[in-house]
Amino acid sequence: MTTIDEIRRMAGAIPDPEMPALTIADLGILRDVRIDPSGHVDVDITPTYTGCPALDSIRDDVERCVRDHGYPDVTVRIVLSPAWTTAWMSEAGRIKLREYGIAPPRQQHFDLRPLTIAVECPLCNSSRTHEMAHFGSTQCQAVRQCDACGETFPHFKEH
Amino acid sequence: MTLVVAGAAAVYTLRIADDCLVLSHRLAQWSSWAPTLEDDVALTNIALDLLGQARVMYARTAELDGTGRSEDDYAFMRDEREFVNCLLVEQENGDFATTIVRQLLCSTYQLAQWQALTSSTDEQVAAIAGKAVKESAYHRDHATDWTLRLGDGTEESHRRMGSALAALWPFTAELFESDAVTRDAAGLGIGPDPDALRPAWDAYIKRALSDATLTVPETTWRPTGGRQGLHTEPFGYMLAEMQHLHRSFPGVTW
Numbered sequence: 553m554t555t556i557d558e559i560r561r562m563a564g565a566i567p568d569p570e571m572p573a574l575t576i577a578d579l580g581i582l583r584d585v586r587i588d589p590s591g592h593v594d595v596d597i598t599p600t601y602t603g604c605p606a607l608d609s610i611r612d613d614v615e616r617c618v619r620d621h622g623y624p625d626v627t628v629r630i631v632l633s634p635a636w637t638t639a640w641m642s643e644a645g646r647i648k649l650r651e652y653g654i655a656p657p658r659q660q661h662f663d664l665r666p667l668t669i670a671v672e673c674p675l676c677n678s679s680r681t682h683e684m685a686h687f688g689s690t691q692c693q694a695v696r697q698c699d700a701c702g703e704t705f706p707h708f709k710e711h
Numbered sequence: 712m713t714l715v716v717a718g719a720a721a722v723y724t725l726r727i728a729d730d731c732l733v734l735s736h737r738l739a740q741w742s743s744w745a746p747t748l749e750d751d752v753a754l755t756n757i758a759l760d761l762l763g764q765a766r767v768m769y770a771r772t773a774e775l776d777g778t779g780r781s782e783d784d785y786a787f788m789r790d791e792r793e794f795v796n797c798l799l800v801e802q803e804n805g806d807f808a809t810t811i812v813r814q815l816l817c818s819t820y821q822l823a824q825w826q827a828l829t830s831s832t833d834e835q836v837a838a839i840a841g842k843a844v845k846e847s848a849y850h851r852d853h854a855t856d857w858t859l860r861l862g863d864g865t866e867e868s869h870r871r872m873g874s875a876l877a878a879l880w881p882f883t884a885e886l887f888e889s890d891a892v893t894r895d896a897a898g899l900g901i902g903p904d905p906d907a908l909r910p911a912w913d914a915y916i917k918r919a920l921s922d923a924t925l926t927v928p929e930t931t932w933r934p935t936g937g938r939q940g941l942h943t944e945p946f947g948y949m950l951a952e953m954q955h956l957h958r959s960f961p962g963v964t965w
Contacts, residue, residue, distance in 0.1 A: 599763075599842075601759075601760060601763060601842075601846065602760060602763030602764050602766075602767060602839070602842050602843055602846060603759045603760050603761070603762045603763020603764065603766070604763065605759070631838075632767070632835075632838040632839055632841070632842055633834070633837070633838030633841055634841070635838070635841040635842040635845070636842070684749070685749035685752065685753065686753055686849065686852065686853050686856075687749070687752050687753040687756040687757075687853070688752065688756075689752070691756055691759055691760065695749070709849075711845040711849070
């Protein structure tokens with residue numbers, strides 16, 4: 553394994569502070585890793601939301617992780633462009649999210665009109681669900697209710 | 712406050728940052744006071760989005776004005792006269808209807824502004840706008856839902872929405888004012904001259920109000936001055952509360 557893949561794997565395995573079942577690679581927060589001939593490591597991360605309060609702690613975690621693995625010269629940059637979308641979330645991430653009890657964002661083509669696919673209840677898998685509240689316990693979640701089992705559940709917002 | 716042409720780009724981004732910060736703080740004041748738990752969460756989430764937008768715009772402003780000031784310097788170390796937010800965002804929360812009307816008017820404006828800023832010649836601003844546009848669209852949806860529910864609701868909710876609209880409408884004129892700063896920024900391709908945002912804003916607001924059985928108030932009063940640092944009375948009190956901790960305990964962290 554090359555150095556850069558190794559750093560990407562280590563940094564990518566860092567859990568998200570608000571949804572620790574998922575890694576920052578699963579969420580698509582880890583964007584790029586570069587290393588120059590002098591051994592300086594640059595890591596780019598991107599926020600899911602502009603005001604995401606977890607971002608500072610993710611940045612510290614990445615910095616510490618890379619340093620602890622033998623690369624003391626590291627800079628973690630926060631990049632905004634291209635803007636993060638739920639399309640950046642990996643398939644593994646979607647599965648873990650559902651297992652964690654959060655309905656994953658639906659796969660969608662952003663050139664088409666969204667919201668045609670049902671959001672499935674992560675508890676009973678019914679596709680008869682409705683939105684209860686636009687906003688949930690974190691910036692990236694909304695709250696839905698299942699019409700079949702009656703449970704409420706968080707839904708990772710699509711954008 | 713004298714605005715120098717050389718700093719037009721920085722003043723332009725500072726105005727946007729101040730709008731976001733002040734509105735964010737107003738919404739945060741709803742924390743634990745909203746009529747339902749869902750809306751307590753919604754209003755504070757919107758506040759958090761706006762705080763994030765303010766932070767990145769302050770960071771960009773510091774690069775443009777060359778002062779190297781921190782986000783905290785802009786938020787906590789300036790006095791009232793140095794803030795260049797519009798008057799609408801600083802108006803008090805009032806009842807829930809007042810906050811919803813302010814949200815409808817502000818988020819519709821901010822969405823149009825971020826949409827235009829996605830094609831800014833300033834790459835950093837364009838990148839920020841690319842994210843913010845999605846957040847503001849969500850804020851506008853929230854405000855529109857409540858406008859419909861309350862406007863076309865009970866007699867009492869309709870009356871309150873009407874009063875809120877009458878109180879806040881005069882402050883919307885300022886949103887679309889052009890001056891040397893906006894004209895220079897537009898000339899440099901940094902962002903739109905505000906009057907270019909008017910048609911889209913008008914069209915959306917008129918449709919939303921009409922769907923909600925509300926009417927656009929007729930008024931000739933057009934308060935202005937926020938962009939020059941001249942604010943309404945409630946703003947000083949808000950700022951005092953917002954800045955007190957940082958100023959009383961310099962360098963405090965938690």
